[in-house]
Structures are given as C-alpha cells and as structure tokens.
Amino acid sequence: MNQAESDAAERLMRLLIEENAALEAMDLTRATGLLAEKHLACEALAAAGASLAAAERLRELCRENQRLLTRAMDVQQRLIALVAAARAPNTRDRRYGANAHLAVERRAMPIALSARA
Secondary structure, eight states: OOHHHHHHHHHHHHHHHHHHHHHHTTOHHHHHHTHHHHHHHHHHHHHHOOOHHHHHHHHHHHHHHHHHHHHHHHHHHHHHHHHHHHHSOOGGGOOBOTTSSBOOOOOOOOOOOOOOO
16 A cells, blocks of 8 residues: 555545544534545545555445434434424314304313213
C-alpha cells in the first residue's frame, strides 16, 4: 500500500466512523454535513487505488453506514407520518347543517334509567 492510498483509505475510514457515530446518535445534521467531504475522500481513494485489506475494512464500515442510514431514514419517515397524521383534519366527523355551515357537534346528554317499578 503506497502512502497516497493509505492516507486516502484512512481519511475515508475516519469519515465513515464519524458519520456512523452521528447516525447512531441520530444527529442527522452532523451526518449530512460530512457528505461532501466523504465524496472527496472516495474520489481520492479511487484515484490512489486500494489494497484488499483497506477495501475489506471499508466494506465493513460501509455496511454499518448503510444500516444506520436506513434506520435514520425509517425514523424520519415514521416521524413525518406521525406529524402528518396529527395535522390532518378529521373530516369524517364533520357534518353540515341546513344553512350550509359546519354543524355544531352536540353531545348526547347523560341519562339515568331505573329498573325499579
């Protein structure tokens, strides 16, 4: 492994470890902030070539990174769905009155029944 390859592989590994830590902590702002630097590190590694040992270590880090990214996206999707459901108006309970305005919901008054005669 030459020095350029070693430096490029080390830089990418460091970035993946940092991004994985951010994703594990669900710090998506920090994780996305590393994207541009990660792309540059990948380009540098591709230009330098990679040894089998460096490629295997990067493969392990990338698998973990993919798992964490998938988890983060799933959490975001559930959060968006939760917010959307909370904001959606409940239209099935709406009724219009004779004057074409929404009818005021009237709740039935409580009543008591007695079985004694």
